[in-house]
Amino acid sequence: MATSPWPPLAPVEDLQAGREMSVQEWLDLPEDTEGELVDGRLVEEEVPDALHELAVAWLIRVLGNWLGSGGFVMGSELKTLTGEKTGRKPDLTVFLAGRAAPPRRGPIRQPADILVEVVSPSARDERRDRVDKMAEYAAFGVRYYWLLDPALGSFEVFERNAEGNYAKVVGATEGRVDPVPGCSGLVIDLDALWADLARLADSDNETAS
Secondary structure (H helix, E strand, O other): OOOOOOOOOOOHHHOOOOOEOOHHHHHHOOOOOOOEEEOOEEEOOOOOOHHHHHHHHHHHHHHHHHHOOOOEEEOOOOOEEEEOOEEEOOOEEEEOOOOOOOOOOOOEOOOOOEEEEEOOOOHHHHHHHHHHHHHHHHHHOOOEEEEEEOOOOEEEEEEEOOOOOEEEEEEEOOOEEOOEOOEOOOOEEHHHHHHHHOOOOOHHHOOOO
16 A cells, blocks of 8 residues: 655644644645645634625625636635645635636646635734735736725725736725726626625624524
8 A cells, every 4th residue: 555655644633823734734634624824834714704704705606697607716715825835715716718727626726817805804814815915926926816805895906017016906995896907897896795795783783692
C-alpha cells in the first residue's frame, strides 16, 4: 500500500489558529473545518451571520441569472490558492463566459474574473477584506474585486490596473449600478438588496422565546 507523502493530520479538535500547516494539509481538512491558510499558518475566518449569508445568497441569485449557462458563480466554501502558502475562501467566486471552466473538484488555482467579499462588522474582518485580501487578490491576478459592506450600506468595485494594484471604479450606496465594470448587461439594484436585507429582524429588538 502506498504511503502518503504528507504528514498525518492532527485531530480536528486539536486544530488551533496559528498552527503551521502545509497547503496540502489545509486542502485535506474536513469540509466543516473552518480556517484559511495565510503564509503557512491556519487562521480564523469570519463567522457569518444571517445578514452576511442573505447578502451572499442575493448576489448569487443576481449573478447566476445574469450568467445563465455562460459562466460560473460559486459560494463561500470554495478554496482558492492565492499563493504558495496561502489559501482563501472568498464569499463568491465568478468565472465569466468564455473562460475555461473551473475544476470539478479541488481548489481554484487560477485567478477568477471576480472575487467578492461581504464585509462583517468587526475591525479584524474589515481589515482582512479591505487590506489583506485586497493585496493578495491583486497579486494573484484577479481582475475585479467587489466589496459589499451591509453595515455601511456600500458597494464597491475595484479593478486591477497595469501596475497590478486595485483602483476603485465603483462606489455606491443606493440606486442601480449600471453598467457594472466588466459585466455588460448586469445591473446591481442596491435599493432592492438593502430592502431584502432589511427583512431580517433587528437583533436589538428580539425577545427571548
